[in-house]
Amino acid sequence: MLTLGPKGTNDIMPGEIEKWHYIEDIIRKICHEYGYSEIRTPIFEHTELFHRGVGDTTDVVEKEMYTFEDKGKRSISLRPENTASAVRAYVEHKLYASPQPVKVYYIGQMFRYANVQAGRYRQFHQFGVEVFGSRDPAVDAEVIAMAMDFYNRLGLKEIELHINSVGCPQCRSAHREELHNYLKPNFDGLCKLCQSRFTRNPMRILDCKEEQCQKFSKDAPTTTDCLCEECAVHFEGVKKLLDSIGISYIVDKRLVRGLDYYTNTAFEIMARDIGAQSSIGGGGRYDGLIEQVGGPPTPGIGYALGMERIITTMERQGISFPKGAQVDxxxxxxxxxxxxxxxxxxxxxxxxxxxxxxxxxxxxxxxxxxxxxxxxxxxxxxxxxxxxxxxxxxxxxxxxxxxxxxxxxxxxxxxxxxx
Ligand SMILES: [Zn+2]
Ligand SMILES: [Zn+2]
Missing domain, CATH: 3.40.50.800 (Anticodon-binding domain)
Incomplete structure (x- = not known):
């Protein structure tokens, strides 16, 4: 046991680390060009932060967090993601009082006690960005543009950008009602999980992978069908700006992010990977999150990707990495x-x-x-x-x-x- 690392962890050894350095160098360069500064938050936080900032009802918080009591009897958790910590730091350091927007990026380890399978680890690494303090569609378009620019610089091929708008809380309560009316006659046919989602979070039924649920929800009203005037204008604004710089996208009405503090733009980037498509990153707007964590009402948007996934996708696509520095x-x-x-x-x-x-x-x-x-x-x-x-x-x-x-x-x- 002493000579084996804990299950779900990896050593990044000499010979492999050069790939990480290569990608990290590109990250730092592109973040500089897009005006982001690095933020380094602690690897552990008060557990409560993630309950509020990731969501009580998410699998991540319900089942996958590394939570323990420290010697001072505080409940502490290893971070399962970095957005909540970035929001906490933004509030703690009163960055809302400085010129907006505030743009930060991070690269680091995250921890989730999940089943270990191909490409899923208990300690993994994410790169992500957050922009606080503006709900201008230009911010959404810029975050998406940077993500696409990054994949292109890595040389990734056959990439697809999927975007959607989940609207604001007003649009969503309209949507929830329409969804309830639409799904009610088929309630008994939904999977167990979706039955519990029906009242809690019916939007998530739209991206259930169970066949019976997909059948019943195939033509269900989507958030995009129920956008209020303001949210519709916002979504059009984002699309127009993406068009203006030649970034193509697929509007995917079934792309949803279930929690209440998620608003408007949602996006996901897919890459072809051993015959199938797999997600290589995603993000979206979260105008309700900063308040949720205890800060003043502040709009925000973020984006994150898994570093391990990026490296394996690059390898599978046959992209070669430059060698590390030589001995002179x-x-x-x-x-x-x-x-x-x-x-x-x-x-x-x-x-x-x-x-x-x-x-x-x-x-x-x-x-x-x-x-x-x-x-x-x-x-x-x-x-x-x-x-x-x-x-x-x-x-x-x-x-x-x-x-x-x-x-x-x-x-x-x-x-x-x-x-
Ligand atoms: Zn709205
Ligand atoms: Zn289901």
Whole structure:
């Protein structure tokens, strides 16, 4: 047991981490371009925050949270997502008093005690953004545009953007009533879960995966059919802006986000993945959330994706990742004296910003040369008794095999100039 990590967790090992760095670099760059600043919130929060900010009735909060009592008898939970924490921080630091909108992004671990299956882990990573303080359709369109821009930069192919509007609480109570009237005659035919949703949250019946429910709800009125004037105008505004920058989308009237604080825009991005389509991210507007968590009424919208899912989708689509940074110089040595000299040289090379390595386990010269090849380093330096006596080193340019004898005190400068 001691040599196995807990179920549902992964070590990201050297060789794999370079993919994460590559994607994270793209994230940081694109977030900078779109005006987002990074926020880092704690990995654990008061449990109550997630009850309010994710929703009591969600599976995530009901069944999947890592909740424990700390030594001060407080109920603490590991974060199952990051939006609630970002909202809490926005309120706690009174960012509503600074110029709006406030745009933040995060990358980090999330925790859910769920069944472990392909692509689902108990510790996983999300990248996400939140925008607080504006309900302008331009904000919605910008968040969506950034998400699509990000997938394109990663090189993902066959991506589909699905959008919808779930309206405001007024539209939704109209919708709820129409839905009740429509589904009532077939109540007995719905699955157990949907029967309980009928009063609690009938909108969720529209995206139930059970065949019988899909049959009964196929032509049911959707939120989009019941939008009030203001919400209809908002949705048109978002679509018009997406059109203006050539982002194509599918209006998916069945795309819903069930909780009361979700409003207006909902979106999801799908990618082709081993024959089927799978979600590679999504988000939407949550104008009721900040108030729900105890802040002043403030509009907001967010978007998140699972990093593990992105990496596996890229791999399955055959997208290659660039290699991590290379070793610039490897110093191969022969004899104790040469080793001491190499130690100094490596130190000086690193001091001038180069990645330098030398043998640290007493390998033969031949084995050292093999290692230099494995590092795919740009230069190899050979240092033995003879070279030391002459005060030179043999520098080999690994790209073209050219060798030069370089005075020891000029080695650092010589290599720095060549690179
Ligand atoms: Zn409305
Ligand atoms: Zn159902």
């Amino acid at each position: 110089v490897f110093i191969a040595t022969l004899g104790e004296k040469a080793k001491t000299k190499a130690f100094q040289l490596v130190y000086n090379l690193r001091g001038s910003g180069l990645a330098a390595e030398m043998d640290l386990v007493g390998k033969s010269l031949k084995a050292q040369m093999k290692q230099a090849n494995r590092f795919e380093c740009k230069f190899t330096l050979i240092l033995g008794e003879e070279e030391l006596e002459k005060g030179i080193a043999v520098v080999r340019d690994m790209a073209n095999g050219e060798q030069a004898e370089v005075p020891l005190q000029e080695v650092v400068q010589y290599i720095a100039e060549k690179l």
